[in-house]
Amino acid sequence: MEVEIEAEGFDLDLTLSPSFVSSLYRRAGPGHWVKIAGSLGGDLELEQRGEILMARSGAPLGDEELMGIAELETGLWHGPYEEGLRSLPESARPILEALGGVYAGLRLPIAPSDFDWILIAVALSKRADYEKRVLAWCRGIWGKYGADIRRISSAPLSELKRISPSPQVLGLKRTLRSLLGLGERLPRAIIERFGAPRGPIGPYLLGLPPELARIALISGCWGIGPKTADSIILSTFKAPRFIPCDSHLRAVAARLGLVDRSPGMPRGDLCSRFICDPDPQVRYGIGPCPRARSCIRGRLAWLGDLGGWFQTIAYLHGKSYCRSRGPKCPECPIRRVCPNPPRAGARGPH
Ligand code: SF4
């Protein structure tokens, strides 16, 4: 079966490459991706031809079901983020419009039906190069265990070492063991409102509001801190406002003048108890974070639904130009609007 989806102003390669959803796919050629793991693994192809996205599968699905899955996993479930730029503060618009022009067509794919797979890919990505290391580790794990959390968490270390002796692969065992027991460590505020999990933890977390799933993961799962939890949620929930923050994002945002001072980083001890945004605080009866005004995630909250989009662009731009060390300002396509343009003869911002 094949369905066609309108994909005006969309770029499948640009969208999938930096996303954790790409750990479930193999790029078969320009604009052509084949799903190799997770639900429909081996039986889903995505291909962009101009302004049409085609999804093909031999699985017994209806047209609408296939279209729904393809829309989620390509990010086409959400309209172009560039359209949201008009509602941002005028002072930030030139920078974000320039970035939107360079990275035009970027959306945010999500794979809620592959929650466990995505959690594993994100957990492996801590302090590791996604393309050079994480994708290879994922392939090794998918091939040996799939995303069978019980099997991985009880696998002998010697077996995991054959995939890689890296701390990320070996640490996965402890993270997943902790995930299996998460239902017993959920905060009371969550249990009282949503009940205790009665089955696998992934579907339970997906049934929570994303702000509470974040608290549950950070407070109860070993090895999952604020950035990891935000990346899992950004890749599995319709929550594009979630911003996985690291020191690199902070450096790029500061160079671009989007944050005025050097803000603090999200702190696990606070993220495990508080919510940054005022609306969900009231809705779920959870107090405001005392650091909301000084932490980068709180300070970038004005981006709204463009938060995850900006974070992904900051990642891409940081890899190509705005590198932590030695930014390539003279070659940077947005140098004309950057408040930190290079001085003559200099290589970096000043
Ligand atoms: S504002 Fe508080 S809850 Fe929000 S990310 Fe920062 S430290 Fe965590």
Ligand code: SF4
């Ligand atoms: S001009 Fe330099 S500092 Fe500004 S965004 Fe480009 S690489 Fe970064």
